[in-house]
Amino acid sequence: SLKAIARAGAGVNNIDLDECTRRGIVVFNTPGANSNAVKELVFAGLLLASRDVYHGIEWCKSQTDNENLAKDVEKQKKKYAGNEITGKTLGVIGLGAIGIQVANLALRFGMQVKGYDPYISVDNAWSMSRWVNHVKDEKELFATADYITLHLPLMDATKNTINKETLSLMKDGVKILNFARGGLVNEEDMLEALDSGKVSVYVTDFPSPLLAGHPNVVPIPHLGASTEESEENCAIKAADEVMEYLTSGNIVNSVNMPNASAPFTGNYRICVMHDNKPKMISQITDCLAREDANIDNLLNKSKKEIAYTILDLDCKPSDESIDKIRKINGIVRVEVYEK
Secondary structure, eight states: OOOEEEOSSSOOTTSOHHHHHHHTOEEEOOTTTTHHHHHHHHHHHHHHHHSOHHHHHHHHHTOTTOTTHHHHHHHHGGGGOOOOOTTOEEEEEOOSHHHHHHHHHHHHTTOEEEEEOTTOOHHHHHHSOTTSEEOSOHHHHHHHOSEEEEOOOOSTTTTTSBSHHHHHTSOTTEEEEEOSOGGGBOHHHHHHHHHHTSEEEEEESSOOTTTTTOTTEEEOOSOTTOSHHHHHHHHHHHHHHHHHHHHHOOBOSBSSSOOBOOOOOSSEEEEEEEESOTTHHHHHHHHHHTTTOOEEEEEEEEETTEEEEEEEESSOOOHHHHHHHHTSTTEEEEEEEEO
């Protein structure tokens, strides 16, 4: 009976997408709803990587019994001197909703920005400042960036993006930020790079036992989207997506089904989820043609092995025609909506 699952956030690694697709369950996420919260924390991390505020605070908190603290801080602060980010080069890997905002904001801090994303969408490309250098080879980014920030989904193709080989291409003393997913970084290779000084600071929102205690790691307890505003934005967007699907059959921001959305032009609507194979649409329309149902509008979208067809009708389809559609080989789910 389950029709839809909405994830208030971007990651869906805890949802069995293949099984949901097989059963005709639409899985939604809410990309961009938490992007501002993550963007702000990325810049907190960028500053923490540049100025050793983290260890400076730790030292101050250990001085509760020091009556000479006011004088000692003047001596101690030399240990925590850092660098300014203005004029430095930031490499942004992944130019989605968050990566674009990080890249654009970095320009306002006076940074040189290079972005890499071979799959950047048209909408995101329009949102990216023309002053961001969109490089076509990630090796160029690795070789020239003083700071590298990751904004990629975790999948087989992106797992261990930061590894011994890619680290070897980077500048000595590079600073790396990961507010995307823990699996994007090979932890054993990162530990070796931290010990050798190849990476001077690693700021991560995904702490692990191996790296959390390292002196050059700034571990953050997955706070990227943890703001009141972000949680509310994600919840509202998730609810809107589910309501749109349940009331009109439109699919927006699905991760396992084709995104298909059209104005409800007829009085009735049939939405058919089916295998992506030849002659499926003609079989569906044949079932309706036998009762002289006029199709006002038809939309078909596909994603890998699954397809989704929306048909707007001027009259109510009969139960018999709907049953015939359901019996077609390759049909996964059929839903009927009334305006």
